[in-house]
Amino acid sequence: xxxxxxxxxxxxxxxxxxxxxxxxxxxxxxxxxxxxxxxxxxxxxxxxxxxxxxxxxxxxxxxxxxxxxxxxxxxxxxxxxxxxxxxxxxxxxxxxxxxxxxxxxxxxxxxxxxxxxxxxxxxxxxxxxxxxxxxxxxxxxxxxxxxxxxxxxxxxxxxxxxxxxxxxxxxxxxxxxxxxxxxxxxxxxxx
Amino acid sequence: xxxxxxxxxxxxxxxxxxxxxxxxxxxxxxxxxxxxxxxxxxxxxxxxxxxxxxxxxxxxxxxxxxxxxxxxxxxxxxxxxxxxxxxxxxxxxxxxxxxxxxxxxxxxxxxxxxxxxxxxxxxxxxxxxxxxxxxxxxxxxxxxxxxxxxxxxxxxxxxxxxxxxxxxxxxxxxxxxxxxxxxxxxxxxxxxxxxxxxxxxxxxxxxxxxxxxxxxxx
Numbered sequence: 001x002x003x004x005x006x007x008x009x010x011x012x013x014x015x016x017x018x019x020x021x022x023x024x025x026x027x028x029x030x031x032x033x034x035x036x037x038x039x040x041x042x043x044x045x046x047x048x049x050x051x052x053x054x055x056x057x058x059x060x061x062x063x064x065x066x067x068x069x070x071x072x073x074x075x076x077x078x079x080x081x082x083x084x085x086x087x088x089x090x091x092x093x094x095x096x097x098x099x100x101x102x103x104x105x106x107x108x109x110x111x112x113x114x115x116x117x118x119x120x121x122x123x124x125x126x127x128x129x130x131x132x133x134x135x136x137x138x139x140x141x142x143x144x145x146x147x148x149x150x151x152x153x154x155x156x157x158x159x160x161x162x163x164x165x166x167x168x169x170x171x172x173x174x175x176x177x178x179x180x181x182x183x184x185x186x187x188x189x190x191x
Numbered sequence: 192x193x194x195x196x197x198x199x200x201x202x203x204x205x206x207x208x209x210x211x212x213x214x215x216x217x218x219x220x221x222x223x224x225x226x227x228x229x230x231x232x233x234x235x236x237x238x239x240x241x242x243x244x245x246x247x248x249x250x251x252x253x254x255x256x257x258x259x260x261x262x263x264x265x266x267x268x269x270x271x272x273x274x275x276x277x278x279x280x281x282x283x284x285x286x287x288x289x290x291x292x293x294x295x296x297x298x299x300x301x302x303x304x305x306x307x308x309x310x311x312x313x314x315x316x317x318x319x320x321x322x323x324x325x326x327x328x329x330x331x332x333x334x335x336x337x338x339x340x341x342x343x344x345x346x347x348x349x350x351x352x353x354x355x356x357x358x359x360x361x362x363x364x365x366x367x368x369x370x371x372x373x374x375x376x377x378x379x380x381x382x383x384x385x386x387x388x389x390x391x392x393x394x395x396x397x398x399x400x401x402x403x404x405x406x407x408x409x
Contacts, residue, residue, distance in 0.1 A: 016326075016329070029249060030248060030249050033246075033248075033249040034246040034247075034248070034249075035246075037246035037247055038244075038246050043247065043249075046246075046247075046249070047249060047250075050249065117243065117245075120240075120243050120244075121243070121244055121245060124240070124241050124243065124244040125244065127241075128241075128244075139241075142206065143238070143241055143242070143244075144244070144246065148208060149202070149203075149206075149208060161195075161199055164198070164199040164202040164203065165195055165198055165199060165202075167202050167206075168198040168199070168201060168202050168234070171234045171237045171238060171241075172233075172234070172237075174237050174240075174241060175233050175234070175236070175237035178237065178240060183240070
């Protein structure tokens with residue numbers, strides 16, 4: 001959906017046009033669901049967060065002054081809900097990077113290409129879970145939601161430079177985690 | 192150790208958020224630094240691995256539309272509300288206290304109850320509009336707009352049809368007139384030809400008569 005269309009729809013909803021909200025909900029539900037799924041790795045949490053996000057959007061859209069920044073605003077709501085849910089459930093927290101669950105570590109150095117996609121998905125999700133919250137949010141928004149660093153800054157209300165630094169840190173940490181789990185990232189091929 | 196500025200540049204480079212000049216300049220820097228080169232390759236490799244991650248898609252129609260209790264719920268602001276309630280309560284208490292020492296008027300009008308100090312004029316009329324009435328007005332305006340649009344569209348359609356018919360008639364008239372004119376020109380031409388042919392025959396006859404007469408006299 002084009003940014004201009006988002007703005008128009010947001011304005012319509014602000015003016016009480018509920019049919020426009022249905023279009024917004026249908027368009028954004030899958031995106032927010034995927035975003036939340038990257039956080040939690042399960043359908044229930046993802047659909048709950050997506051649902052709550054859209055309800056909050058509906059309830060608070062009149063307070064949105066800049067309709068042009070609707071995308072950042074909706075992701076900000078979703079991100080805050082994800083963080084709240086993590087805190088509420090007492091999950092994740094800062095699991096030490098040195099604590100490698102035995103069931104995750106592969107028995108020998110294995111190239112990525114030899115890991116089944118479902119297993120790899122699970123491993124990557126576990127690796128994401130081990131990132132500090134602030135870093136993880138940036139990695140998800142950049143890598144999976146394909147936002148620019150300016151958009152990430154706007155969404156998380158941090159300077160653009162901070163978003164870049166956190167992304168660097170995120171990739172660096174993920175690389176270390178994958179190495180610890182004996183997952184070969186064959187980076188030498190890039191020379 | 193890679194400094195923070197270079198880390199940010201690496202991110203710009205990796206995610207293609209540099210202009211061509213910056214890119215060239217940074218590529219030069221990478222060429223001259225083995226550390227940067229190695230780090231860039233590591234980051235690319237990690238990015239490529241996590242690029243394999245695919246969050247599951249939601250089931251269709253995953254969003255459950257809001258029921259009435261969820262609609263337009265006032266955002267929860269407990270602390271602020273508490274302050275508002277406390278302030279209101281304090282004002283009421285102060286009013287009652289002052290009221291004890293002054294002439295308080297309390298009564299009822301058609302619009303509701305009033306509380307005032309001294310001798311208020313109770314003829315104040317406050318006619319507002321409720322949300323329900325507003326919604327009705329909006330709905331009515333929408334319906335009227337829709338009817339007006341339909342009527343306009345019909346009118347435009349009719350005008351276009353009339354214009355088209357007029358154009359068609361004018362074109363037919365033009366061709367008819369032109370055909371008649373051509374027919375007249377053709378008839379005139381034919382008459383002229385006939386006349387000139389008759390003249391020529393007449394002249395030929397006279398010339399032949401002259402020749403015959405001359406030959407008979409010899």
